[in-house]
């Protein structure tokens with residue numbers, strides 16, 4: 064269970080990183096992310112390519128034992144050796160033995176996260192071997208004695224100035240180094256000397272092909288090329304998941320990996336090596352012997368790493384992690400990662416969204432627990448992932464497993480009454496509080512306004528911060544005494560079913576029903592204006608709140624109850640309309656994991672986001688003039704919701720605004736930073752505000768500052784309220800014929 | 806992959822233009838003069854597997870490690886060009902083509918126009934049998950580069966510049 068002290072320590076760590084590394088990380092990741100969008104736009108059929116890549120990985124992991132055998136045979140037939148290492152210690156022992164046998168004084172390496180996972184450098188150095196990282200970013204870190212902050216560009220947290228200071232202090236060059244050009248040429252020269260005298264070259268492998276025994280390396284600098292051909296011994300280290308059946312399978316990955324990662328269509332070099340390679344050794348002890356006259360006997364060792372992977376393969380939930388090609392898109396696209404980088408959003412070795420799966424699998428759950436909370440489930444990484452991994456789901460599963468491994472909670476007796484979840488007693492209190500938000504909202508609303516006054520009191524906020532870590536700098540949402548359902552029961556439908564075009568069940572999500580009742584009323588009025596009969600039955604919370612805290616069983620129960628309530632309406636041909644995108648994302652996406660396939664499909668196909676539905680009505684002849692248009696309405700600054708965008712639904716809001724002639728300026732950020740309860744948590748408040756700042760910047764420019772702020776998600780609305788001090792509304796409130804928004 | 810139209814050669818040239826990589830077309834009769842114009846000295850190379858041309862005499866085609874370090878230009882054969890990406894495929898040879906294409910500041914790949922293919926899958930399909938026979942190759946696109954020192958720099962460990970020589974052989978003109 065996280066204590067107040069733990070939370071403060073975490074907040075301090077994050078604050079420190081925001082100050083020291085935040086800027087460089089932000090510049091670089093935003094550049095990579097934009098590069099990805101630009102680069103994949105040039106593909107004829109990006110989605111088909113992703114599907115092909117995914118299918119190849121699925122098949123390869125399924126057939127892994129068989130491919131391992133085939134690979135062993137081909138590599139041995141080529142004249143190399145294959146060693147399958149059970150774990151890091153086993154791999155390191157093998158590699159150390161090779162170095163001893165070779166009487167190696169120096170090993171030169173190209174970048175490999177898998178060797179970081181093994182900590183092979185430390186193992187070799189313990190034997191007195193000089194280990195040199197030749198990737199310039201890795202070398203900077205080796206000189207600085209720091210850990211990578213990114214799986215592809217390990218030193219992105221360092222600026223040009225910092226690297227110059229580091230090199231000038233460490234190497235004391237005749238002329239102080241300043242520019243990136245000077246730094247690069249200096250490094251090239253130094254490393255060139257070190258590579259010349261190396262005894263062993265060690266590389267990773269992005270892919271290994273079973274049919275030919277080839278390895279594929281994706282690089283831009285050319286150091287991996289040198290490392291592989293200059294010394295006479297090549298050791299390649301690769302996780303077993305890197306094996307694909309054949310050379311031809313590489314094509315989609317070559318097209319996707321650079322685009323997805325650093326946003327390049329292709330990196331400078333794709334090495335396709337079938338070691339031992341035909342290229343001669345570059346032996347500077349015999350500088351005048353022509354290459355053509357050499358007769359080399361090259362050595363090649365392929366060290367394949369299990370280290371938990373074969374167990375991950377047997378784990379239905381973690382297996383998907385093995386499809387990961389480590390492109391880094393999930394890190395670059397992530398709002399939190401863009402602010403803090405891998406030194407906060409990472410475990411022992413891996414960083415970014417998928418690192419939770421990797422760390423849980425190779426280092427254990429403790430390492431994953433360090434940073435797993437930083438995935439807010441915004442889902443922006445899902446469409447960025449070239450192998451279509453449901454990264455947020457892996458984070459949720461690991462969170463759930465961590466919850467279940469917790470100690471027995473001391474406040475259990477107090478909270479078990481209040482929080483009717485299905486989770487173990489040891490669950491972290493903060494998670495429990497946010498996971499049971501629906502119950503709290505019900506209670507808060509029943510006792511409003513007193514509950515709001517009490518919750519707003521200084522001492523109460525201090526207590527909340529100390530016990531459950533609700534940051535006192537956040538304004539708490541105010542519960543409404545009259546819920547949306549109360550209001551509708553009192554008012555009744557204005558468009559009777561008998562003369563309506565369609566019938567809709569408006570889903571009363573927790574936030575709309577108890578807190579932002581106004582947007583619910585606006586939705587009712589907009590639907591009625593378009594000749595729709597609205598029903599507002601009592602439907603339970605979708606389970607989004609508990610799921611985001613990793614409380615899968617509680618979410619599962621909610622899903623069953625939601626479906627039980629809605630099934631009858633679906634049968635009666637009614638459409639389910641949802642205001643809150645994160646709840647609709649449950650219906651359309653996560654429920655697939657929580658209910659039988661047919662139930663899931665029925666609900667998915669019968670539910671709509673409110674603006675998606677309005678768009679459909681207008682397309683089918685509903686009278687747009689019944690809605691308030693942009694003529695007379697305000698100009699708009701619009702931020703769509705992260706999950707809404709992942710579902711591809713933001714286009715409808717845009718289209719409706721356009722139809723109704725609104726002047727709209729749209730945000731370009733991935734996420735507002737609030738992400739449900741994340742921004743309320745004491746330890747993440749500052750990070751959340753930092754992520755939000757990128758959005759605030761766009762909405763405070765002269766062009767945007769007079770516009771009505773509009774956002775589709777509740778947490779985005781809250782975040783924008785806090786960031787800008789301007790009221791944010793939902794799009795449907797603009798369209799409301801009785802709108803008071805000007 | 807791309808939605809571009811035009812001939813394969815035009816698309817290849819356009820992709821190289823995007824990468825700011827110069828490309829010069831030549832034919833066997835003008836080959837030596839073209840090489841002379843592009844390459845600086847000292848130049849090293851590995852013999853070209855194309856019957857219609859061979860390296861000029863002043864290009865050292867049997868280089869040693871010492872030559873590798875003093876040369877400013879490396880000339881090697883490319884076996885495939887990929888129009889979509891402006892990439893050239895550089896096969897590794899016992900004579901050291903990999904090193905010659907990597908160490909000097911300027912790399913000049915010589916590519917026959919007839920070896921151009923449209924896209925990546927076609928190129929990899931051609932490479933499949935070769936890799937299965939134990940050979941190796943690099944798909945090289947533009948010069949070596951790094952952004953690790955704070956901004957993009959060309960020539961990290963490999964060549965700072967690449968100049969593609971596109972060889973039109975007899976017979977092609979008539980088509």
Ligand code: SF4
Pocket residue numbers: 323386387388389390391392393394416417444447448449450451452454
């Ligand atoms: S999970 Fe997907 S997006 Fe993330 S690094 Fe792996 S392949 Fe790339």
